[in-house]
Amino acid sequence: MWQIYAPEGAYGTADRKAFSEVITDVYADLCGLPRFYVVVVFEERPAGTIWVGGEPADNFVRVVIDHIARQVDTPALRDLTMEMFEATMEPFVKDRGFEWEIHIDETPIEFWRTQGFVPPPAESEHEKRWAADNAASEWQGQDAHVWSDQFA
Amino acid sequence: MWQIYAPEGAYGTADRKAFSEVITDVYADLCGLPRFYVVVVFEERPAGTIWVGGEPADNFVRVVIDHIARQVDTPALRDLTMEMFEATMEPFVKDRGFEWEIHIDETPIEFWRTQGFVPPPAESEHEKRWAADNAASEWQGQDAHVWSDQFA
Amino acid sequence: MWQIYAPEGAYGTADRKAFSEVITDVYADLCGLPRFYVVVVFEERPAGTIWVGGEPADNFVRVVIDHIARQVDTPALRDLTMEMFEATMEPFVKDRGFEWEIHIDETPIEFWRTQGFVPPPAESEHEKRWAADNAASEWQGQDAHVWSDQFA
Numbered sequence A, B, C: 001m002w003q004i005y006a007p008e009g010a011y012g013t014a015d016r017k018a019f020s021e022v023i024t025d026v027y028a029d030l031c032g033l034p035r036f037y038v039v040v041v042f043e044e045r046p047a048g049t050i051w052v053g054g055e056p057a058d059n060f061v062r063v064v065i066d067h068i069a070r071q072v073d074t075p076a077l078r079d080l081t082m083e084m085f086e087a088t089m090e091p092f093v094k095d096r097g098f099e100w101e102i103h104i105d106e107t108p109i110e111f112w113r114t115q116g117f118v119p120p121p122a123e124s125e126h127e128k129r130w131a132a133d134n135a136a137s138e139w140q141g142q143d144a145h146v147w148s149d150q151f152a
Helices: A013-031 A075-092 A125-133 A144-149 B013-031 B075-089 B125-133 B144-149 C013-031 C075-092 C125-133 C144-149
Strands: A002-007 A039-045 A050-052 A060-067 A099-106 A112-114 B002-007 B039-045 B050-052 B060-067 B099-106 B112-114 C002-007 C039-045 C050-052 C060-067 C099-106 C112-114
Touching (some): A013 A075, A050 C013, A060 A075, A075 A099, A075 C112, B039 C060, B112 C075, C013 C039, C013 C075, C060 C075
Parallel strands (some): B002 B039, B060 B099, C002 C039, C060 C099
Antiparallel strands (some): A002 A060, A050 C039, B039 C050, C002 C060
């Protein structure tokens, strides 16, 4: 779940498509996640909305992310994650003359459902099917109690 | 704290009242929380704002929640929590033909104040009074240092 | 990262400047953080957007914060943090007759970059330089792998 706070008019429809596609590619190509797991919300804000250090910041892109499907536990892998996203964002922020900042939080996987389904375990056959279908569907073990027993 | 990202016009005033009431009921009736602890922000977004897997998602409701007053520690109880919220949301998302996704984060209870007060401990007499009054008020132990001593 | 959800028109430009400045002062004067680390987003919402306990809350200011640069680990220091922010907010919320509520989350420091840089370690000479410059710049150790080695 990405929220991209940006000045009004920063990104037109073609930009949004391109930006959300390259973000999605990172998760799909490198992590094998279903593409529909990647939600990007473009949060345009008029001048005078965002303040940095007590000054108006009307040329600033602030990216706020919640990761749910995968946890990244080591500092080295977290750095690598950030490197990838910096490279991904570069054409849309730095190359356009925006200031920018990004941070990620991780939230509990058991506290997540999509289309009413408990998402299948990471790298399971079911997740691969969801990725191939680019859609959620019933799976053996989708029953919450069965799934939670894996962790009990 | 619920934020419900939805297409423009998805929920009129009567819908918002009904939706926020049934959400509040879950916390009040099942957990005994004061009703005013439950904040719901309807975040309407115009078409072209939300992208899922690099495609525009203009029929999609994305629910983002921060839980503060109670922590749910076991996978089984987390599943139960999600079951309850799925049932709660169903008439407002699935039954209206929206796609939907939900996730919850938990944030530190000591990092929370309402109306300037430290909220009373879970299931304390003071919390029950706040629930009965549906309002925050002074309570013995509201002093932060007294309260924090409980955890020291 | 502060997000201040408030009724439409609650804070004009002068208010926003003053409010974001006093927030910034807390982090800069008490923690020594670079002023530009402090991002404040004023999230004005029209009547009927925010619901509290199933009722419209059109006189309500809801503050949602992510802390990244510093973690506060003890309940006593967390209480102190909240006391400071309550005092900081008082002229902008309580004294203007708003209802209000605030909570803070903490997010992983390795999952944060500003202007493409890994921020320097807390209280390091590099951080002091960033604070004095009120700007990010290259620093010895900015390489992610060097930095992460500190934590390995």
